[in-house]
Amino acid sequence: MHIDHAAWSAFLQKYLVVGEINRLRYARVTADDRHRLDSYIDGLAALPISRYSRREQLAYWINLYNAVTVRLVLEHYPVHSIRDIDISPGLLAPGPWDKDLIVVEGQQLTLNDIEHRILRPIWNDPRLHYVLNCAAQGCPNLLPQAFAADDADRLLDQAARSFINTRAVQIKRGKLIVSSIYDWFTEDFGGSEAGVLEHLRRYARPPLTNQLEDFQKIDGTEYDWRLNDAGQP
Helix, strand or coil: CCCCHHHHHHHHHHHHHHHCCCCCCCCCCCHHHHHHHHHHHHHHHCCCCCHHHHHHHHHHHHHHHHHHHHHHHHHCCCCCCCHHCCCCCCCCCCCCCCCCCEEEECCCCCCHHHHHHHHHHHHCHHHHHHHCCCCCCCCCCCCCCCCCCCHHHHHHHHHHHHHHHHHHHEEEEEEEECCCHHCCCCHHHHHHHHHHHHHHHHHHCHHHHHHHHHCCCCCCECCEEEEEECCCC
């Protein structure tokens, strides 16, 4: 069985501005296209996803996560950052990630559920971090098309190389600064700084390949939480 993600691809082709940072034209999304996005998400939610193949499930959860995130931003737009959408229950759960947003097979799910209870533990692949978009400029890019089940490995590799060779690593005054993703999820990248560096080297291309040879430790991390909005600098 195959899941049709054409509606999500059409939305992205219309509203995503591709660049070093892929940005979405949130302000230009029409009411009709918001309705189509809702229909796409509702259609995914209605599927008995556990009956599908493992590769279809992977594409399903990635596309669902990204589409729900975009819909969430649209529902609260304009915002400077997704962290300003502070709808999670509890004082220690800022932002929107712990709010129930969708029901799949009778289960209420949050964005954190999809990422941390489904995708990360079941697939156990660090490259997943490069295809899940949290609507921040510091995040790996929102893919310009729906994630395709039949092309998963290539898309995961492509996303890893793209982020690592453009925005994941900075060298400032002789110090190695990396995305905070590698600090938050060190366990997914080998469990140590050495593991993170090995992961970076695996996907690095010149000139980054040569630059990384000079470093045996990470000196700091950074992350830009500004919204990936085509209307913002």
